[in-house]
Amino acid sequence: MRQPDKKMSPKAEKDNIRKKSFVHQQRPLYFTAAAEPLIIVEAPSPVRKVSKRRKSDKSKGTEEEAEKEYYSKQMTVIGDLSTQKQLKNAVGNGAAKFTQRRKKGKYSPNSTECESAARQPQKEEGILQSLRSYPTGVFFMLGNEFCERFSFYGMRAILIIYLVVDHKLSDNVAKVVYHSFVSLAYFSPLFGSILADNFFGRFRVILWVSLVYVFGHVLLSVGAIPVLDSLVRKTLDYSGLAVIALATGGIKPCVSAFAADQFGDDQQRQRTQFFSFFYFAINAGSLLAMGITPRLRTVQCLGADHCFPLAFAIPGLLMLVAFLTFLFGWRNYKITPANKGNILWKVVRCIFFALRRKMRNTCWGSKGRSHRRSPDHWLDYARPKYDEHLIAGVKSMLAIIVLYIPIVFFWALYDQQGSTWVLQARRMDGRIGWFTLLPDQVNTLNPLLVLILVPLFEAWLYPTTNKMCKVTPLRKMAIGTILAAVAFCMAGFLQIKVNDTMEPQPESGYVFLQRLGNHSGQFSVNNSDFILPAKLPDELKQKVHIGAENYTFSLLGGTNETPEEDSNNFNFSLNLGTKVPKSRVVGLFLLEDKSPVGVQFPYSTEKTDVGKTRFYFLLLPNSPLNGAKCYALDDQGKAVASSTMANGAFVDIQPGFFSTSQFYHIAFGDCAGGDERPKCAERIEVHARMGAAYVVDLVSSNNSEPVELVRPNSVNILWQMPQVFVMTVGEILLSVTGLEFSYSQAAPSMKSVVQALWLLTVFFGNIIDIVISQVQISDPVEEFFIYAALMFAVIGLFVLLAMRYKYVDEHNLEIPDSPERSRRSSDEYSSSSSDRRSDDDRLELGRGAVAGLPPPALIEKADR
Known part of the structure; x- marks a missing residue:
């Protein structure tokens, strides 16, 4: 039992009461009541005057009761409580625990004992119960964000491939277009924030810009149709990219802030929790888009091996769904009108005004016209206008x-x-x-x-x-x-x-000549000393590096070492001008009747598009296979590709999503059974390695294995x-x-x-x-x-x-609103708030959502 105080003078008694006053850091306390949202309790100022009510506490009973009553009176509760009794109990327990600790001499100014006791939850709120308390409009915003992120990341995932494969841009030019699109998408949010804050409000900007967003996807999808004129396609595609970049940036600063606006001041916990769902919707949309959209482009449509119109149309459809989802939630939104003031624009004007006055003051000072004391910081020149x-x-x-x-x-x-x-x-x-x-x-x-x-x-x-x-x-x-x-x-x-693994490219003014065929003779070139031997220097590929000119190959007899003129001379002309492809296949054959024949076709030494395997056909002009249809069959006998056979024609085998084998069959000749599972008289087994190119010799009677022209992609x-x-x-x-x-x-x-x-x-x-x-x-x-x-x-x-x-401590960044508050010293805190990221600090960041700013760590992916 507490002993009665000794008799002391009124002044000493007053000082004693002041010493026992609770000096608390000026930061919010967080209490969680049972089945209630987060409650923010504003702590008292660090320096307090002892009220008249406090002076009469002695007559009311114990000091603990006085402390509890005073502490309760100083608090402001934000939010609804299921019962006021829960808050009183929490506050009472915290105050009593503080008083007891103070008696033992364990109190220190930085103690958070009262916070810890009061913050202990009475009962955790279930996730379903929390969801029921959400404003209805935020569920429409979640659907809108998921679909919008799918549309943006979906078209962005395939953009660089589209520019290289369909528009035939070089890698460097394609990168310029791609990064121009991305840079515009991250510059346009400035315009979106100005439109929302100064003119139309967030709701109208999201509504109308989303419609523009859909229009941009329509332009891009139509521009991807391969049958259109090249100039028309480029105009539609680049216009669509510009519209999409402006639109996605226009709504970027508005969506998360508009979602935060739907929560009331008493729903701080729900708001913070909501942005976890918001973050999940963003990542789920981008994850699915990056996985699905590239698969859509591999579908064959409109006579092309790629279906970019479909791959761009699906993200566009998702953006339309995003617009409709947002529109359907119209009646459930809390719409805040524009405040006719954009802080970014105010900051820019403040900086330029200060710089202008600083320069003017510097010029006047040099001429002796100004005798005023210069401000400590150049921004202070903005006073008193700002x-x-x-x-x-x-x-x-x-x-x-x-x-x-x-x-x-x-x-x-x-x-x-x-x-x-x-x-x-x-x-x-x-x-x-x-x-x-x-x-x-x-x-x-x-x-x-x-x-x-x-x-x-x-x-x-x-x-x-x-x-x-x-x-x-x-x-x-x-x-x-x-x-x-x-x-x-x-x-x-x-x-x-x-x-x-890349195929070397010929030097400028030269071409690669690939010799094939069963003819073992040697050829002189342009009646010069240069000889095209039966065995070319490149043993692996039978390839020679010669100048890009017009050539006449004359058949020679004898051996490689002692060439002699053959009585049955055979001349073969080859135009290797600089405007033709940089590589040629030359097939030199000796037919069954001993008559020589030569055929040739150009090929590309570049890798095939996105992992395809290409098989060229080497045919004679009078071959019965010319114009016939051939098929590439997988190990199940299903046709995965088809082509019309001719000399220099090719069939591309694209790797499937799931494939049990890398071996296929090139089927041709008399075929029956339809185009899906044809049954053909002739088959050649081939190994379809990604990125490689081969030539299939269909002139020789033995149908030898394909000869490699371009190396495969061997790095996994x-x-x-x-x-x-x-x-x-x-x-x-x-x-x-x-x-x-x-x-x-x-x-x-x-x-x-x-x-x-x-x-x-x-x-x-x-x-x-x-x-x-x-x-x-x-x-x-x-x-x-x-x-x-x-x-x-x-x-x-x-x-x-x-x-x-x-x-700097984030709490010290607040502008003091009273003389007492301005006297607060940063010594009450540790050196850095970022070094002590407590739960309160993280929740404090979430308070920015009240002003339309969601927690940054949660919505970072929305900005990416």
Whole structure:
């Protein structure tokens, strides 16, 4: 039992009561009541005046009761409670526990004992019960986001392949078009945010821009129809890409913010939980799109081997579904009108106004016209036109965006996963057992790894590493940039192996001549000393490197060493002008009646498109097989490809999604049974290795095995997985951490501006890709190592900037609203809020959603 206090003077008694006052840090406490959303309780100010009510507490009973009553009176509860009794119990328990601890002398100003006691939940709310309390409109937003992300990532996944295969663009030109599209998609959000904030509001921008989005997909799908004129197709395709880039950027800053608007102030917990579902919808849409859309393009339609109209139409259809889903939820939305004020535009005007006054003041000062004391910071010149809140926010923002300069180069490397890395995968063997992975499906691994690794890093890696060394956000971001450079070094070494499987190209002004046939004679060329021997120097491929001219081959007798003129002279003319393909197959035969004959056709030394295996036919002009139909049959006897036979004609075998064997049969001659499972008189077994080209000799009577013209893709596509994994880890360390770091270090009024500037780093990164692609580096190996070297150089700059950066507590970024609050010292907190990412800090980030800003770590993939 507590002993009565000794008699003391009124002043001493007053001082004693003040000492016993609870000095609390000014940060929100989070209580979870049973079956209730998150309750935010605002703690009292750190310095308090003792109220008259407090002075009379002694007459009411024990000091514990007075402490409990005072503590309860100072709180403001945001949100609905099932019963007020639950909050009183939680507050009472926390206050009583604090008083008891204070009596034992264990109280310290940084103690959070009361927070811990009050934050303990009475009863966890079930997921289904929580979903029932969601506003109806957010479910329409989830469906809208899933479909929109499917449409964007679906068409983006196959874009680089479409430009190379269908438009026949070179790799460098295709990369310029691809990165121009991506850069525009990340620059246009600035216009979308201005339209939403200043003119139309988020609802109208999403509604009308989504309709424009659908129109862009229609243009792209129609432009992919192969029967249209080339100029018409290019006009439709490039117009469609521009419209899609503007549309996706237009709705990007509005969708997540509009979804957050649907929750009330008393639904903080539901709002935070909702963005977990929102994040899942984004990744699910992108994951399915990257897996399905590349398969759709492999369908044969409209007389072409690829069905790009279908592959682009399905994402367009999903965007139409996204628009209709959003439209159907109209009556359930909470629509907030435009506030006629865009913070980004205010920031730009504030900066330019301060710079103009700074320059004017500098000029006047040099002439002796100004005797006023110069401000401490150049932004202070914006006073008094702009208020202190805005100026302080801009200062905090400028301190952060300096660190964004090196991050631009990270995005220059990262976004090449959809261009350069896909082009690298085209030259690799995609067969993995019975399964075939297409080159534009490799990026499916990225969202899958993000879904797996982000929770793993948060729950295990970061806490474990923090026990050994201090892990700050800037250190994680620096490691992310290093991993990006390492990933490109890995890609460079892999490309060296891929280059070994590439067919060498003839020098300028020369062609490769591939000799086939059963004729064993030698030929003089243009009646000169140059002889085309029966056995060419290239023993593997019987290939010779000669100038691109017009030739006459004259048959010689004798041997390779002692050629003599043959009495039965045979002349064979060959036009190898510079405008013809760089390689030719020449077939020289000796027929059964001993008469010589020669045939020839051009072929390409380039690899076939996306892993196809090509088989050329070598036929005589009077062969009965000319004009006949041939089929490529799988091991089940099903026709997978067909062609009309002729000299130089070919049939392409495309690897199936599932295939039990790499061996096929080329069937021709008298065929019956229809085109699906034909039964033909003649069959030749062939080994269809991805990327290779062969010639099938149908002149010789023995139907010898196909001769290899172009080497197959022998490097398996799984060797690309390590670099994808390393790049994804780098993305998690830099992208997710970087945006969350920016949010924690920027003033609350600048958080939306920081998000916009973060998107601009992606824009400038793709501009770097465009510039380097315009240089047209011929060897991909050199290009990979150039990017890696640039990234390593930039890492040094980033480390220097990070070493000079001083962390600020995100709570100290608030503009003081009272003299007492302004006296708060940062000494009450630890050195960095980012170094002590407690649950309260993470939930505090979620409070940005009240102003239309969702938690950055959860919606990062929406911005990517």
